[in-house]
Amino acid sequence: MRDPRWLPWARWAGLGLLGLFTLTPLYVMLTSAIKPLQDVQGDFHWIPTRITLRPFADMWRTVPLARYFANSLIVASVAALVSVLIAIFAAYAISRFRFPGRRIFSVTVLSTQMFPGILFLLPLFMIYVNLGTALGVELYASRTGLIITYLTFSLPFSIWMLAGYFDSIPTALDEAAQVDGSGPIGALLRVVLPAATPGIVAVAIYAFMTAWGEVLFASVMTDESSRTLAVGLQGYATENDVYWNQIMAASLVVSVPVVAGFLLLQRYLVQGLTAGAVK
Amino acid sequence: MRLRRAALPYLLILPAVLLELLVHLVPMLIGIGMSFLKLTQFFLRNWSAAPFAGLDNYAVAVDFDSAVGRSLLHSFLVTVVFTVLTVGLSWLFGICGAVLMQGSFRGRAVLRALFLVPYALPVYAGVITWSFLLQRDSGLVNHVLVDQLHLFGERPFWLIGSNSFWSLIVVCVWRSWPFAFLVLMAGLQNIPGDLYEAAAIDGAGWGRRLRAVTLPMLRPVNQVLVLVLFLWTFNDFNTPYVLFGKSAPQDADLISIHIYQSSFVTWNFGSGSAMSVLLLLFLLVVTAVYLVATSRRRSDA
Numbered sequence: 289m290r291d292p293r294w295l296p297w298a299r300w301a302g303l304g305l306l307g308l309f310t311l312t313p314l315y316v317m318l319t320s321a322i323k324p325l326q327d328v329q330g331d332f333h334w335i336p337t338r339i340t341l342r343p344f345a346d347m348w349r350t351v352p353l354a355r356y357f358a359n360s361l362i363v364a365s366v367a368a369l370v371s372v373l374i375a376i377f378a379a380y381a382i383s384r385f386r387f388p389g390r391r392i393f394s395v396t397v398l399s400t401q402m403f404p405g406i407l408f409l410l411p412l413f414m415i416y417v418n419l420g421t422a423l424g425v426e427l428y429a430s431r432t433g434l435i436i437t438y439l440t441f442s443l444p445f446s447i448w449m450l451a452g453y454f455d456s457i458p459t460a461l462d463e464a465a466q467v468d469g470s471g472p473i474g475a476l477l478r479v480v481l482p483a484a485t486p487g488i489v490a491v492a493i494y495a496f497m498t499a500w501g502e503v504l505f506a507s508v509m510t511d512e513s514s515r516t517l518a519v520g521l522q523g524y525a526t527e528n529d530v531y532w533n534q535i536m537a538a539s540l541v542v543s544v545p546v547v548a549g550f551l552l553l554q555r556y557l558v559q560g561l562t563a564g565a566v567k
Numbered sequence: 568m569r570l571r572r573a574a575l576p577y578l579l580i581l582p583a584v585l586l587e588l589l590v591h592l593v594p595m596l597i598g599i600g601m602s603f604l605k606l607t608q609f610f611l612r613n614w615s616a617a618p619f620a621g622l623d624n625y626a627v628a629v630d631f632d633s634a635v636g637r638s639l640l641h642s643f644l645v646t647v648v649f650t651v652l653t654v655g656l657s658w659l660f661g662i663c664g665a666v667l668m669q670g671s672f673r674g675r676a677v678l679r680a681l682f683l684v685p686y687a688l689p690v691y692a693g694v695i696t697w698s699f700l701l702q703r704d705s706g707l708v709n710h711v712l713v714d715q716l717h718l719f720g721e722r723p724f725w726l727i728g729s730n731s732f733w734s735l736i737v738v739c740v741w742r743s744w745p746f747a748f749l750v751l752m753a754g755l756q757n758i759p760g761d762l763y764e765a766a767a768i769d770g771a772g773w774g775r776r777l778r779a780v781t782l783p784m785l786r787p788v789n790q791v792l793v794l795v796l797f798l799w800t801f802n803d804f805n806t807p808y809v810l811f812g813k814s815a816p817q818d819a820d821l822i823s824i825h826i827y828q829s830s831f832v833t834w835n836f837g838s839g840s841a842m843s844v845l846l847l848l849f850l851l852v853v854t855a856v857y858l859v860a861t862s863r864r865r866s867d868a
Contacts, residue, residue: 291670292773302667303678306660309741310682316707317696328699332710374582381579393580400591404802404850406823407843410836411594411601440590443583472575501689503805504823508831518691522812532699539692550687551680554749 321537328532343537347524350534355513356520357542360500363434363516368495371439371446372488378443379450380476384459394448401444405504412437413508429511437505442495449494453487454480490556493549500546517542595847602841608834617837624841635829639842641817642825646801649732649821653739654796658789660740661747665755666777679752686745694809697738701725701810726811731819739806743799747792754788755781790861797857798850822846 320328321343323336347353381387382394416428427433461483462475470478481488506518521542524535550557602624604610610617630636664682668675685693700707703724712718725734758781766776804823807815815824826846830839 295773296672299667299672302663306664306682306744307678310685310745312707313693313696313700313741314684316700317692320699329705331714332705332707334707374586377579378583381576385576385579387573387576390576393584396592397583397587400587402798402850402854403591403595404823404843404846405804406802406826407598407847408591408594409827410830410839410843411597412590414601414836415594415597436586437590440586443586447583472572497687497689501691501805503691503808504827507808518689521691521695522809532702532705535695536699539695543688543692546689547684547687551683554680554683 317536317540320533321540323533325529325531325533328536343531343533344541346531347534347538347541350531351520351523353517353520353538356515356517359431359510359514360516360518360542363431363438364496364499367435367438367499368442368492370435371442371495372492374439375443375446375450375491376476376481376488378447379454380480382447382451383454384462384472394451397444398448401441409504409508412505416509428509429514431514433509434499434506434514434516437509438499438502439495441502442491442498446491446495449491450484450487453484457483486553486556490553493546493553494557497546497550500542598840599844601836602844604837606835606837606840620837624838625845627838628841628845635838638820639825642820642822645732645818645820646822649736649739649819650797650800652736653743653800654793656736656740657744657747657796657800658793660744661751661792662785664744664748665751666781668752669755682748683745685742686749690742690805691809693742694738694806697734697741698726698810701734727816729818731811731816735807735810735819735821738810739800739803742806743796747796750788750792751785754785758784794854794857798854801850 319334319336322339322341324338324340324342327333327336327338378393378397382390413428416433419425420428425432427436457480461479462472465475465479466472501518503518506516510516510519521535521538524531524538603620603622604617605620605623606617627633627635628639631640668679699705703709703722703726706725708725709719709722713722723730725731762780762784763776766780771779802823803821804827807819807821807824808827811819813828815821815828826839826842829842830836
């Protein structure tokens with residue numbers, strides 16, 4: 289089977305155009321973050337003439353970026369952790385047990401992810417506000433409320449992916465563990481979890497990314513003290529000046545951890561995607 | 568002991584069920600309930616006191632002679648055109664990228680990783696960068712189009728007026744094509760190599776192999792991919808919200824933004840909920856029709 293002679297040319301032309309489209313904004317983000325303010329306010333220049341690291345220092349002072357950063361970090365980490373724990377149990381139930389309601393559960397959980405966020409936003413806002421007044425639980429404008437909201441966002445896909453992972457682990461392994469005297473939970477902890485570690489890490493990264501990037505609920509459900517990066521980054525635009533170099537520097541800093549995590553684990557994410565899709 | 572065993576799977580799914588109930592299902596039911604109430608700002612803290620409105624909220628939303636109904640219809644139509652173009656382009660870019668990535672060549676792994684970056688980037692970081700690119704006076708887009716290529720005499724505005732619609736499509740395609748690319752590449756890897764060998768022995772060239780083997784074999788992947796892209800794009804709130812700020816231009820007034828603004832500007836949650844329920848009904852009907860149509864075609868083939 290031979291590829292036609294024009295294929296390498298078509299490949300470089302096609303991939304080159306896609307690359308140009310994909311990478312230009314990233315190039316601008318990188319180069320504008322090291323320009324002084326005057327150089328991002330006037331005409332655009334491809335090559336930075338004066339290079340400075342000032343934006344990376346100034347960005348913490350223009351807006352309380354450290355606080356937004358801490359809020360995002362707490363919300364996303366706790367949401368990811370709890371979501372993965374809950375997903376492990378649910379996925380284990382779906383993968384290893386046949387029980388009435390199993391199908392309804394998986395279909396319902398998956399379909400909630402398809403519904404428009406705007407549909408839940410107003411009622412959830414009302415629920416949180418009223419629960420707060422009725423019970424004295426601060427859910428509205430608190431990190432706890434955001435954590436609860438976000439962990440359900442990643443839950444459906446996490447359960448789906450992990451169930452696919454667990455399916456690929458031979459049941460003979462957990463049966464052997466059960467013969468040795470462990471119950472089903474012991475088999476989950478001692479056999480299934482160690483074998484599924486890459487999948488679990490991939491799901492945790494996915495859950496973290498989901499919470500780290502969410503904008504809609506963050507814009508309504510937070511106040512100044514619980515504000516996350518998703519809303520906070522818009523604070524660099526004041527009435528007189530837009531600190532584009534600081535915005536780009538801040539965008540860069542908040543992106544690096546998630547992009548690195550994603551690229552390191554994309555192989556497992558893809559495996560999970562296809563495992564789920566083949567089922 | 569047997570009872571405990573039977574109860575175990577339910578115990579395992581219990582936390583997930585409770586959370587889904589709290590954050591998704593109960594709010595959805597409450598939302599449907601709210602859409603029948605005259606729920607204005609006076610009843611926000613005590614909304615059980617809001618008077619029953621029957622179908623009034625719905626009647627206003629679909630009365631296309633009223634200002635509310637007309638702007639909702641306009642927003643709906645904008646969203647439909649926007650979604651068709653965005654999903655189509657994202658899929659096209661994704662399939663081109665995935666097919667051209669087949670085989671092995673130098674730099675493949677690096678390129679693949681770079682292509683995925685827009686998808687991995689937090690939405691707001693990527694979209695804020697685009698809003699800088701699209702600035703009229705200091706942005707890259709006008710620098711290239713006006714200063715370097717001289718395509719326009721006057722610097723166009725990209726974030727207000729009718730151009731904002733096209734800006735929104737470009738940004739959304741930039742964000743979502745890597746996902747199509749990722750899924751399609753995974754799909755391509757699952758096509759057995761002997762199918763291509765067999766086609767090649769039958770004398771099929773590259774283009775014929777693409778049409779006779781690759782695309783038909785990708786149909787199940789495409790069925791899910793297009794549906795997911797459709798739902799994400801149609802419901803997209805984040806991109807326009809970050810790109811345009813609090814006030815989206817008329818020409819890029821996507822339905823989620825429209826409902827959000829009409830709810831929180833007027834604090835009329837009853838009418839906002841009615842619009843959300845209409846949106847949900849529309850999505851359910853489209854999804855059902857789509858699944859029936861694509862599944863039948865699949866079993867015919």
